[in-house]
Amino acid sequence: MIHTPDLQVLLIERADRPGYWQSVTGSLDTPDEPLALTAAREVAEETGLIAAEHQLDDWNHTIEYEIYPQWRHRYAPGVTRNTEHWFGLRVAQPLPVTLAPREHLQYQWLPWREAAALCFSSSNAEAVLQLGWRVRGQRAACGADL
Known part of the structure; x- marks a missing residue:
């Protein structure tokens, strides 16, 4: 999730499901790809932002969920569950992003x-x-207060 210190959050609208808003998501390119590298790569692919220029935090939080039936074709045959690892990318302020037009329609902070x-x-x-x-x-x- 991309956010600012004052809790502004970047959401992007899916091109394949207009009206469906989400944060940056993605998958490993290879089974042994490091999770932080995957997160940084997906941020770059989906927003054009370079994670190394900001603060990428591994939230050390993992969940498993059922893949929506309409998206199972993107996975190997028989795969119905996915494991999600949460990362945060803190940017100093809301930034303009460059969306991948085949994946996303628009963004908002x-x-x-x-x-x-x-x-x-x-x-x-x-x-x-x-x-x-x-x-x-x-x-x-x-020692700061929010």
């Missing part, structure tokens, strides 16, 4: 609670909601 309400995926919405305590925890550790 929203306050975190509004972004969570707009996410079509419940796991994506949960990740956005966790941003509140994750950033507050980071700020509290630094």
Whole structure:
């Protein structure tokens, strides 16, 4: 999830499902691809942003979920469940992004609670909601208040 220190969240609208908003998502290119490399690659592919220029954090959170039937054709035959690893990319302020036109139609930066309400995926919405305590925890550790 791409966000700012003041909890603005980048959401992108899927081209194959207009009205479906999400954060950056993606898959490993190879089974042994490091997760952080996958996250950085997907950020670049879907937004044009370079993760190394910002703060990429592994949230050390993994969930498994059932793949929507309409998207199972993207996976190997018989695969019905997916494992999701959560990462956050903190940027200093909302930035313009370059979308992959075959994947996404438009983007918007929203306050975190509004972004969570707009996410079509419940796991994506949960990740956005966790941003509140994750950033507050980071700020509290630094002596700052959100």
